Amino acid sequence: NAGVTQTPKFQVLKTGQSMTLQCAQDMNHNSMYWYRQDPGMGLRLIYYSASEGTTDKGEVPNGYNVSRLNKREFSLRLESAAPSQTSVYFCASSAQAGGPLEQFFGPGTRLTVL
Amino acid sequence: DAKTTQPPSMDCAEGRAANLPCNHSTISGNEYVYWYRQIHSQGPQYIIHGLKNNETNEMASLIITEDRKSSTLILPHATLRDTAVYYCIVKTSGSARQLTFGSGTQLTVLP
Numbered sequence A: 001n002a003g004v005t006q007t008p009k010f011q012v013l014k015t016g017q018s019m020t021l022q023c024a025q026d027m028n029h030n031s032m033y034w035y036r037q038d039p040g041m042g043l044r045l046i047y048y049s050a051s052e053g054t055t056d057k058g059e060v061p062n063g064y065n066v067s068r069l070n071k072r073e074f075s076l077r078l079e080s081a082a083p084s085q086t087s088v089y090f091c092a093s094s095a096q097a098g099g100p101l102e103q104f105f106g107p108g109t110r111l112t113v114l
Numbered sequence B: 001d002a003k004t005t006q007p008p009s010m011d012c013a014e015g016r017a018a019n020l021p022c023n024h025s026t027i028s029g030n031e032y033v034y035w036y037r038q039i040h041s042q043g044p045q046y047i048i049h050g051l052k053n054n055e056t057n058e059m060a061s062l063i064i065t066e067d068r069k070s071s072t073l074i075l076p077h078a079t080l081r082d083t084a085v086y087y088c089i090v091k092t093s094g095s096a097r098q099l100t101f102g103s104g105t106q107l108t109v110l111p
Helices: none
Strands: A004-007 A010-013 A019-025 A031-037 A043-049 A064-068 A074-078 A087-094 A109-113 B009-013 B018-023 B031-038 B045-050 B061-064 B070-075 B084-092 B105-110
Touching: A004 A087, A010 A019, A019 A031, A019 A087, A019 A109, A031 A064, A031 A074, A043 A064, A043 A074, A074 A087, B009 B018, B018 B031, B018 B084, B018 B105, B031 B061, B045 B061, B045 B070, B070 B084
Parallel strands: A010 A109, B009 B105
Antiparallel strands: A004 A019, A019 A074, A031 A043, A031 A087, A064 A074, A087 A109, B018 B070, B031 B045, B031 B084, B061 B070, B084 B105
């Protein structure tokens, strides 16, 4: 199993450009998440999808949109990138009801907005 | 979710036990204590969780005080690969399943 995969690994954008970060998991998990991590900071939740067909805002949703394409895939879109969105983006997934909050994280996408 | 307090940094000699404390004095009865770690530039990794009793798995042990206001994560024989930021998170199991990460403890294992 590959676990949680993210593409691309690195990206440089100019202010105002758009892009989509892709995330996929092969663990048959129901819930998926997008976090961002700024230098020296903890992770902050952008959006999450508790199950296929649902999405909800997290702590810092402004400037982002998400799509839960199917059970495996959860994408994050920046419509008009800004320098404040320079960060490392992590996708995660977890089983839904019942078990512990064990989230499995991808390797991250390092985004720089100039 | 209850707030947690962790020291910003700790050192530990290789081969010795690393004891990482976490204060969660406002924890409520149905909130679990979770520990994650993040090795430099990687995604966070789940370590262990507990409610009331002490817990042990292949990675670590979790000791929760009787009043549940604090806990300690123990790495019994720290190695250089355990150098990471360790996050203590308190969360109700049945609530929305997103995690709230604070600033954690930077553990440095010294050779």
